[in-house]
Amino acid sequence: MDIIVLIKQTVDMDQIRLNENNEVIAEDLPLKTDVLSKNAIETAVQLKEKYGGKVTGIIFGTEKATSSMKEAYAMGVDDGYIIKGYKKSDPIITSKVLSNKIKEIKNDLIILGNQSSDSYSGLLAGLLASELDMNLLSNAIKIDVDGDNVNVTMEAEKEEITMESKLPAIISVAQEINEPRLPNVMKIMAAGKKNINIEETDVKYENDDKILSDKAPENKRKKIIYEDGNGIDEIAKILKVVK
Amino acid sequence: MRCLIFSDDADNLKEIISYFYKKMDIDVFCNSEVLDYGANNVYKYNDGFSDNISEYLIELYNKNKYDYIFISSTNLGRQIAGILSDKLNEKCMPEIFSFENDYKVVTKRFFYGGKSVLTEETDFKIFTVAPGIYEAKKVDKRSNLIDAKLKNSRYKILSKKKKNTGGNDITKAKVIVSIGRGLGSKENIEKVMPLVDALHGEIAGSRPVCLDYKWLSEDKQVGLSGKKVKPDFYIALGISGQIQHLAGIRNAKTIIAINKDKNAPIFEECDYGIVGDLFTVVPKLVDKLKNN
Known part of the structure; x- marks a missing residue:
């Protein structure tokens, strides 16, 4: 089975600092593989281990994406493409760039994370499924392949739904689907020597999204803190209205 | 201005209709009979999937020339938003919690x-709307109910399983006592239950507590990837306050935190x-509440 895994690199959001106007300083932040992309890689590699085949990773990112691709190799991805030219979160552009590359690679399954941890948009799977005219299953917590069919259990808001679909299909995964493996040193060393295919795209971003402000959410909390276990009387008084 | 709203979750749908009521004319495409919240037409479908729902929405959009499409950010909603964005070649602004169109959007x-x-x-x-955008309010206006017949889907459901829920809906609670990793173990939940009972509240928890350790069922998870709650009082016990958790409690009126790490x-x-130490503080607090 030929599997493509789509990997996203995001800024390390724990490192975000604010300036004196409470605005996010987004420049020069360290990058890392997005949390759900690791679940997607783990899913793809587990499916390969179970059903055989090959896993190809694709990152639409910058020249800094090699670290994420090496991580994917160490986890078991066989081949990888980095397409440079990513500038900002714009799901339509990301979908166009990725689908162009996907069309060049033989595939039965495309795996990606359900929502990325920066924007939580969750639009990419639908965009790609529509663009590539592929079956779409999202927020998967279990995937079983059976011949030409794939059975996927998806986590919806109030229920778990198991659906049957034909291959090829595009499946986004939830964090609950697995625990991404931690590769050993040997695998990390070997991954560092593997070739990464690097390509360019000259995609044009439109300036149709004017950011009026990008600030930390307002904090109007009172922040009255009692130390050493004090403050029980005061808190009890505040909670009295509940009764 | 006219808009089309899609939602497969009745609660989210009511919130979105209430948010836009009187700001624009509203038509709705949904699988529930939400007829008294202010929409003009309610197109109701049964058992839809991402393919046949998208197809129907595109027909409606082309026929009625809506200015905007609002889609509730559910798992199915996000699939459909992506498909519509591609098919209509219109960009989608995701996860909005505020919308104004006085002069520009x-x-x-x-x-x-x-x-x-x-x-x-x-x-x-096209916009996906985050849950909790507004408080749902019934209005006098009654909507027209229209039966929407969907085409056949390429998907097939094999089984459905209701999620393991622990009773009441925490998004409607007035008082929430929420637990984090600092509680230490599932067994310790009973040590904080007297506080929950004294305040007639609901128990909830952080992501690790609900998803990783499963001390509470998943529907009790508060945070960006869980429920967004809006109680009068949110009492955080042993919760460090990761940014993803805080995003779920921004609409709480009063937040009270008990934690042994003063740098949390x-x-x-x-x-x-x-x-x-929450195991010292909570019993004392319960005593005070009972004696007052």
Whole structure:
């Protein structure tokens, strides 16, 4: 089975600092593989281990994406493409760039994370499924392949739904689907020597999204803190209205 | 102005209709009979999938020339938003929690996992709406109910399983006592239940507590990827206050935190805080509440 895994690199959001106007300083932040992309890689590699085949990773990112691709190799991805030219979160552009590359690679399954941890948009799977005219299953917590069919259990808001679909299909995964493996040193060393295919795209971003402000959410909390276990009387008084 | 709203979740749908009621004319495409919240027409479908729902929405959009499409951010909603965005070649602004169109469209959404709020001006037509945008309110106006016949889908459901839920809906609770990793073990939940009972509240928890350790069922998870709650009082016990958790409690009126680590970020985002051992503080607090 030929599997493509789509990997996203995001800024390390724990490192975000604010300036004196409470605005996010987004420049020069360290990058890392997005949390759900690791679940997607783990899913793809587990499916390969179970059903055989090959896993190809694709990152639409910058020249800094090699670290994420090496991580994917160490986890078991066989081949990888980095397409440079990513500038900002714009799901339509990301979908166009990725689908162009996907069309060049033989595939039965495309795996990606359900929502990325920066924007939580969750639009990419639908965009790609529509663009590539592929079956779409999202927020998967279990995937079983059976011949030409794939059975996927998806986590919806109030229920778990198991659906049957034909291959090829595009499946986004939830964090609950697995625990991404931690590769050993040997695998990390070997991954560092593997070739990464690097390509360019000259995609044009439109300036149709004017950011009026990008600030930390307002904090109007009172922040009255009692130390050493004090403050029980005061808190009890505040909670009295509940009764 | 006219808009089309899609939602497969009746609660989210009511919130979205109430938010736009009287701001524009509203038609709705949904699988529930939500007829007294102010929509003009309610197109109701049964058992839809991403393919046949998208197809129907595109027909409606082309026929009725809506100015905007609002889609509730559910798992199915996000699939459909992506498909519509591609098929209509219109950009989609995701996860909005505020929408104004006085002169141009200005929306707000969280970015960087809740670390910032992006206020953006666009001419986008499709939006996904985060849960909890507004309080749902019934109105006198009654909507027309129209039966929507969907085409056949390429998908087939093999089975459905109701999620393991622990009773009441925490998004409707007036008082929430929420537990974090600091509680130490599932067995310790009974040590904080007297506080929940004394306040007639609901118990909830952080992501690790609900998803990783499964001390509570998943529907009790508060945060960016869980429920967004709006109680009068949110009492955080042993919760450090990761940014993703805080994004779920921004609409709480009063936040009270009890944590033994005085550097925990929750103390930056609370109204009242006690730095101390929750197993000492909570029983004392319960005593006080009972004796008053």
